[in-house]
Amino acid sequence: MNHNTNEEKTENPTEHRIRKFRKTGKTRYSRELNSLLILLAGFINLWWSRDLIVFNFSKIMSNSFCFDKNDFLNQNNTLLEIFISIKDILYVFFPFLISLLIVTTIPPILLGGIKLNFKSLKFNFMKLNPFQGLKRIFSVQIIIEFLKIILKLFLVSSISFYYLYISFSKILFLINENYTSSLLDGCNIISVCCFLVILGLVPIVFFDVIWQQFNYYKKLKMTRQEVKDELREKEGNPNIKIRIRQEMKAAMRRRMIADIPKADVIITNPMHYSVALKYDEIKMNAPKVIAKGIGEVAIKIQSLALKNNISIISAPSLARSLYRYSEIGQYIPTPLYKAVAEVLAWVWKVRQWKKEGGVFPEKPRNILVPSELNFTGEHKTDD
Incomplete structure (x- = not known):
């Protein structure tokens, strides 16, 4: 200039x-x-x-x-x-x-x-x-x-x-x-x-x-x-700051992708949003978000879940709310406990089905999300 x-x-x-x-x-x-x-x-x-x-x-x-x-x-x-x-x-x-x-x-x-x-x-x-x-x-x-x-x-x-x-x-x-x-x-x-x-x-x-x-x-x-x-x-060169943020985001994304095989369930939108949850009854007080993404990242999360035989469930409202109001590595918001509990109960039934066989458990429908956490916005990119 x-x-x-x-x-x-x-x-x-x-x-x-x-x-x-x-x-x-x-x-x-x-x-x-x-x-x-x-x-x-x-x-x-x-x-x-x-x-x-x-x-x-x-x-x-x-x-x-x-x-x-x-x-x-x-x-x-x-x-x-x-x-x-x-x-x-x-x-x-x-x-x-x-x-x-x-x-x-x-x-x-x-x-x-x-x-x-x-x-x-x-x-x-x-x-x-x-x-x-x-x-x-x-x-x-x-x-x-x-x-x-x-x-x-x-x-x-x-x-x-x-x-x-x-x-x-x-x-x-x-x-x-x-x-x-x-x-x-x-x-x-x-x-x-x-x-x-x-x-x-x-x-x-x-x-x-x-x-x-x-x-x-x-x-x-x-x-x-x-x-x-x-x-x-x-304050720092804006271009350098943008580059640093991009590198930090890329490093976080790599760690996030590496943690996906540890997930218990992937909640989707079904295409635009994906949120990976993990819950350990002994070590955790509540389910944690270990990965989330929209657009291409959401599709990649689902692809890795299929490769690692992780359960995937479509719950658009819940997926959007989890993506909007939760952070990676943190517990899910308290108002979403009930909705997530329904999903985890289904995951437990799927695990039992894999061990014992029989009729495949029916996925929960009409999972309710509290109105204060209801997020309707949709995106096509995670950048």
């Missing part, structure tokens, strides 16, 4: 659609928000740890410019000093690394931004298609990303240059201070500059968060045909 590919997506996404969409690795998490959080974490660490940073860098600088001739003559001392300096630098930046690790992992996971998608690792020749690449390059999404990058560069550059311009005299004055004071004042200047840059990026991040949410839910939207297809997929 051909679906209209231009059909407008107006339907809200289903839960199945949302789960399926998430498995593809697509996310509504804003990368700009993640970048802002990283900058914010760096600024907080820089501001909070500025005294520690200044102290450790002062110590590194002091140790770097204090040496004697033994440091030149002993290579081990030089390596040791380098190792100590690296350790001090790592000690200073360790809080930065931990905070950045937390910021880049925890928020995306909490907001559903990280989804492992191993399907993207599969090799796909379509990705090598230059036309597909050009299509992606000139897509609306790429154009918007490009405009965001240009806007970010403009804002960051403008804010940084403006602040450094108005702070130029402070920067020049740092040369007149001792190295500890110059490091501390320089750290403060950098911290304020970072804070202003973060404030300048907030509008872009706000816009990007709204855009990502809008774009995400727009992609999730479904057409009416997609909703119907998903419902059909959830």
